[in-house]
Amino acid sequence: MNYLLTLMFDGSYFHGWQTQKNAYSVQENLEDAIEKLFGERVRVQGCSRTDAGVHARSFKANFSTQKEMPCETVISGLNFFLHEAVSVQTCVTVPDAFNARFDCASKEYEYVFYVGRERNPFYKNRASHVKHALDVPLMDREAKCFLGTHDFSAFCAAGSSVLSNVRTVTEAEVTARGDLVVFRVRADGFLYNMVRIMAGTLLYISEGKIPPGEIPAILSSKDRTLAGKTAPPEGLYLNQVFYKEGSL
């Protein structure tokens, strides 16, 4: 039976999604919980990697087991065994061939800035703190420059090893929500650190460190050094994952 889970996690408790040596990941915590519930050690397929400190409101992962169990039992059983900073929100059975990573059509991320003179303990590890007001209309106009199909090499951390750096961004906006400023972006795929470099570039534009109107030239240059700093992980949330028609 192939189960597809929707997970929510506070990334500040983990060293990212992906299992690795000498650090506890969400994936390992989930595989441990599945082993306790099903009595089988299985490999879970996540929809993407996430860095240490990055959050998810709706992360998708699938796994196959020999034993069958009602989805309601999978939800309550896994939530019993999982770390408090992770929870299973939904569970459905999917076709055997379904793969949470390879059947993904697009993903939506949010990058959250907290704007306030002094730190806010309630946003500790949950947002990136900015002390001065941000120019939200400017950031929103500039974010629209990411729309469309581009080579995003300038917005990709060094050390990435994908075949193509071309991605298609279908939604990009910056909005104010009380004392938060949120950059929301949807694309068919994201390069390593892409959203955090986009967010850092929009911040630099608001702060006057990069002039408005530069994003097309930065994209064309494919030069990482022309974009802004990589914004810190605690502001990043994986918000939604969309799958190809017919895959589910």
Added chain:
Amino acid sequence: MNYLLTLMFDGSYFHGWQTQKNAYSVQENLEDAIEKLFGERVRVQGCSRTDAGVHARSFKANFSTQKEMPCETVISGLNFFLHEAVSVQTCVTVPDAFNARFDCASKEYEYVFYVGRERNPFYKNRASHVKHALDVPLMDREAKCFLGTHDFSAFCAAGSSVLSNVRTVTEAEVTARGDLVVFRVRADGFLYNMVRIMAGTLLYISEGKIPPGEIPAILSSKDRTLAGKTAPPEGLYLNQVFYKEGSL
């Protein structure tokens, strides 16, 4: 110089406001920070006690020092030395006679329920989790029964030793905010655990464990056992403190 601070704190990191043996409090953390900044050990006067796990968006506290320092320096210096889960939002100098507790005219609290089938890691320690939908219009109507001047003995934890249990509630409402349900209440003073017992009673009414219309009878009875359970501390926020005219 008598300084008045506005503090924000995530109560899940502390054993309440008040200094006590064998447990670290916000007050102790603040007095330690003041000692590091001013080189003097002083006693801080908080606007009220708070229980372990209870939060504050705007807690008021004052202290007097021999040394004078600009308020901007007090803010940045204390924020440097304080635990990350506390922050000073504002600092002003006040008349020598001002006392953050005794000059208080009224306070506003919020009690926050998170409504969701499964736990939400982002509300861990920040809201009280309720698995089933709440009847918000009913809870709001019932909350209005707290308005006015009443003896709140039925809404006071045992072991309290105040002279009078009469308090005046001036605002009380229950509203939905996305997946949160918030009970907001303002009064000239609160008895021990009063807001948490009020919140627990409104929850019981929504769940049908106490019939609607019972609050006046519970108030008249002065019998703690007739009210609902004390709701857990993680849902409670001290929101605002109001001072007597002319005291500041």
